[in-house]
Amino acid sequence: MSAINSPVQPLIAAIGQVLLGKEHQVKLALACLLARGHLLLEDLPGTGKTSLAEALARGFGLNFRRVSFTSDLLPADLTGLNIFDSQRSHFDFHPGPLFSQVLLADEINRASPRTQSALLEAMANGRVSVDGTSHPLPEPFLVIATQNGLDQGGTSPLPESQLDRFMMRLNLGFPARESERALLQGQALKATELASELTPAHLQALQQQVQTVHASPALLDYVLDLLARSRDTGRPGLPLSPRAGLALLAAARAWSLIAGRDHVLPEDVQAVLTPVCEHRLDGGQSRGEGGLSRRLLGAAGGLR
Amino acid sequence: MGLLTAAAWGVAPFSLLGGLSLSLLVLTALKLREAKQRREYRLVSLLQLVTAGLLGAQQGELGSSLLQGLAVLVALAGLLQLELGEVTNLGKLLRRSGQLVLAALPMALVLFLLFPRLGPFSDLGRLGQFGAAATTGLSTTLEPGTIATLTQDRSPAARVAFPGGGPPPASQRLWRVLVHGQFDGQSWRSLNAGMAGAGMAEADIAAGPDPSLGAPQTPGATQVWLSEPNGLPEVPWSGAGLPLDRHLKRDGQGQLRHDGSVGVRKLYSLAAEPAPATWRRQAPTAQDLQMAAGTNPRLETLAAGWRRQGSGDAQAVGGAKAVEGAKAVEGAKAVEGAKAVALAEAWFRQQGFRYSLSNPLLPETAPLDALLFEQRQGFCGHYASALSALMRAAGVPARVVSGYRGGTWVVPLGGSAFLDLRQSDAHAWSEVWIAGEGWRTVDPTLWVLGGTTGGDPAATSVQAPSAGADRAGPLDWVARQWWGLDLAWGEWWLGFDQRSQERLLQRLLGPYRDWAGALLLVAVALTLALGLAAYGWLRRRGEGDRLQQELNQLLRSCARGGLVPMPGETLGQFGQRLRQARPLLGPELEDFVGLLQQLRYGRPGAPQQQGLDRLSRCGQSLRRQLRRSPS
Structure with missing residues (x-):
């Protein structure tokens, strides 16, 4: 675990200047980005969700847009629509905010299920169809959705099937006292002031690299054991889907790349297990901080 | 976990015996009560294992062995539960303790075959003298009536298997237990009545050459007995055979004593003895002529008549000269034994006695007179008492022997075939001293029933009056299957003693006497090798x-x-x-x-x-x- 030479370490440090004292969450969000996954942030307003999304986008020089989801938001408001150009007698496609590399979907659970589903389909397929024409979404494409954990009552909570599309669910949480003091002292940078030399090409290269991180048969056994344990009858929580297994392995690969290794260790799997699996295990009902995942770890037993 | 250990404790007390194990048991139960910590539970389990081991050394019957095995298994499961933590599946635990037991089996086998049969371990039975509750069975005092109660009792008395041979012919199926030599005119008492240990030493010396280690080519067991507790140290036997158990002693009267606890079932075996039994030639003492003169005057008169007839016979000079103490009897001249028996048989046969199980009580004064001359009905106890008294009155040493006669030959599906003796097979007969021949078995009941003395009793079974001895219900059938297994278990588990050990070793190592060192080495090497193999096997598996x-x-x-x-x-x-x-x-x-x-x-x-x-x-x-x- 001696790997300070990773190319993303400067970026993590830089984002750390925007989001004080949140290095772990920053690394997890970055791992999610590198593993081509989407991120669900669940926290109170004002805990830095937007800052994180924007900093990630700027760190790789990606364009960034933010949409506040409201109950009257329509799918077309996201995807864009065809507008008739009377001079040329031709429909022009005006892309919506979905066509950005990093999209921050604020309070996703306040939109109608129809709109949610439009977003999630775009997330899954990487393309958007409007009036029969399909338009590819930009590469890379990352959705960071937030939902207000305390506010779920009057809204449309995401169903389990759609939660499964998010690779990770993160809680940013309150900053530590020292970090908050620094924040109050104005030492935090604004996301717009973030300086990074990385480009979208770098990101794509890193994403390619993640796929080549070696996962040995022993490690696959571990992941398979975890999945199998989650499907044991009598165990609390929902069983993990094969997609969850893919997400877990991809996230673990990204995590080990960030740690500067070329192979995945069980530690990597364990580090990403809670963000990747907890929301799939509890079906969206946050019960505790990763309790179900921790029980799963204990159940998989054996020194790995 | 606590429950588990408690369950194990429910099992162990069934096979309870011996002061040491009892105190261990109480100790463990108390410890279990107050145990709170893991190591205390651990201690309880270990104590349980030790107790099961002690019990195993004392009680080798199949039933208790199975219970002990179960107790060990449960104790091991408890231990495993303690060591492994969260395993709650009892079946799994039991399976794993079963594996442990299997792994220990080679070592146990080597120890069983080679561990020297000496020291306190094989002697623990001596401690178990407590709890000798009086149980129905033969009584040391034979009064008219006591055997009647026995005859109505169908409960099991003993089982005997004959390894390497079928059952003896029916005429030889007389199983002696008690010898009643003391006669007071009313009742016949056994000599060492009530004192298990008293007089044992002399009796043993009188029994002749001790079946000790040196005997070359000792044959294997020919009788394996499993005797129900009867409250007596004397146990049934055929009257011939060499005891294969250090707890067994033959005495001069032909009684076989077991010095273990009297309230417990006993398993013992006897080997064939080439020479005739020494007790048959053991000369009678004054005791065997002792007669409460005047208690049964008519009987004495009858006997005096025989004495006169006998003394007229020239050949029957001083038949009683063999007996020093015969002079104590009035009228030193006595009739020769064989002649007296013949006279008595003739007399008995012509009297028309009736065999009956239910008889009016005999009067307290002159009971035998009343039996012979007034009542004229009775059963084996009556006639044996009467005949022995008549013989004594005629100056011939005689005594009453009680035990069992006949028995049912049972061939179970599994295990050994055996002879099943019930309390209803209880019988009493006489033994008369015949000069130059020894003690002859004379059964007056056969005369009464019209049979011949020692002839072909197949024609006249004593069993006939005892109403359907072979009417076996399904429960009896199950019990007989079980006893067959039990006996088979006893044959090789308890029967494997020092001598069998020596025989095995001699077969393995040749006829050397000084293989003690080699034996030790082989045992250690074998044990080590098997242990290592088991260890390696377990490791490779894991x-x-x-x-x-x-x-x-x-x-x-x-x-x-x-x-x-x-x-x-x-x-x-x-x-x-x-x-x-x-x-x-x-x-x-x-x-x-x-x-x-x-x-x-x-x-x-x-x-x-x-x-x-x-x-x-x-x-x-x-x-x-x-x-x-x-x-």
Whole structure:
């Protein structure tokens, strides 16, 4: 675990200047980005969700847009629509905010299920169809959705099937006292002031690299054991889907790349297990901080 | 967990015997009551194992052996539960303790075959003298009436198997238990009545050559007995045979005594003896002529008549001269025994006595007179008493013997065929001293029933009046199957004594007497080899590839120091914890962890064998360090 030479370490440090004292969450969000996954942030307003999304986008020089989801938001408001150009007698496609590399979907659970589903389909397929024409979404494409954990009552909570599309669910949480003091002292940078030399090409290269991180048969056994344990009858929580297994392995690969290794260790799997699996295990009902995942770890037993 | 151990305790007391085990049992039960901590439960389980072992040394019947086995299994399961923690599946626990028992089996077998049969272990039965509750059975005092109660009792008395041979012919199925030599005019008493140990030493000396170790070519057991508790130290036997058990003693009267507890079932075996039994030639004493003169005047008159008839016979001069004490009897001239018996038989046959189980009570004064001359009906006890009294009155030494006659030959589906003796097979007969021949068995009941003395009793079965001895219900059938197994178990479990051990060794090692050293060596070597094999087998089962072996070895070393992986812990995390717990360990720890991670999870490009060798070296060094600094 001696790997300070990773190319993303400067970026993590830089984002750390925007989001004080949140290095772990920053690394997890970055791992999610590198593993081509989407991120669900669940926290109170004002805990830095937007800052994180924007900093990630700027760190790789990606364009960034933010949409506040409201109950009257329509799918077309996201995807864009065809507008008739009377001079040329031709429909022009005006892309919506979905066509950005990093999209921050604020309070996703306040939109109608129809709109949610439009977003999630775009997330899954990487393309958007409007009036029969399909338009590819930009590469890379990352959705960071937030939902207000305390506010779920009057809204449309995401169903389990759609939660499964998010690779990770993160809680940013309150900053530590020292970090908050620094924040109050104005030492935090604004996301717009973030300086990074990385480009979208770098990101794509890193994403390619993640796929080549070696996962040995022993490690696959571990992941398979975890999945199998989650499907044991009598165990609390929902069983993990094969997609969850893919997400877990991809996230673990990204995590080990960030740690500067070329192979995945069980530690990597364990580090990403809670963000990747907890929301799939509890079906969206946050019960505790990763309790179900921790029980799963204990159940998989054996020194790995 | 507590429940589990408690359950084990429910099992053990069934086979309770012996002061030591009893106190252990009480101790353990008390400990279980107050136990709170793990190590206390552990102690309880271990105590339970020890107790089961002690009981095993004392009680070798099939039933108790099975119970003991069960108790051991449950105790092991309790221990496993303690050591493994969260396993709650009882079946799984029992299966694992079964595996443990299997692994211990080779060692147990070697010890069973070769462990010297001496010292306190095989002697523990002597402690078990308590709890000799009086049980129905033969009585040391034979008064008219006591045997009647027995005859109506269908409960089992004893079983006997004849290894290497079928049942003896019906005429020889007389199983003697008690010899009643003391006559007071009313009742016949057994000599050492009520005192199990008293007079044993002399009796044993009188019994002639002790069946000791030196006897070459001692044959195997020819009678294996399983006798129900009857409250007496005397146990049934055929009257011939060499005891194969150190608890068994023959006495001069032909009684076989077992010095174990009288309230317990006894399993013992006898070997064939080429020479005729010594007790048959044991000369009578004054006791055998003792007669309460005047208590039965008509009987004495009858006998006096025979005496006159007999003395007229020229050949029957001083038949009683063999007896020193015969002078104590009035009228020193006595009739010759065989003649007296013949006279008595003739007289009995012409009297028209009736065999009957229910008879009016005999009067207190002159009971035998009343029997012979007024009532004229009775059963074996009556007639045996009367005949023996008549013989004594005629000056011929005689006594009454009680025991069992006949029995049902049972061939169960499994186990050994055996002769099943019930309390209803109880019988009494006379023994008369015939000069030059010894003690002759004379059964007046046969005369009464119209049979011949010692002739062909198949024609006249004494069993006939006892109403359907063979009417076996389904429960009887099950019980007989069980007893058959029980006897078979006894034949090789209890029957395997010092002599069988010597025979086995002699067969294995040749006829050398000085194989003690070799024996020890062989035993140790065998035990070690089997133990190692079992250990290796278990290890091979538990481990996969070489990486896992290395890791498991290190983990064992750590576990000895109390450091075990927690659920869900990774190798790296465990390494860090180990480092914190043992800061003095060398850098091999990190090397080991790193290498293992690299080999297990890294790209396969690296030279595998080289890495494995390095890992093995690091592991060795670590284990050495862990051993040297235990904390």
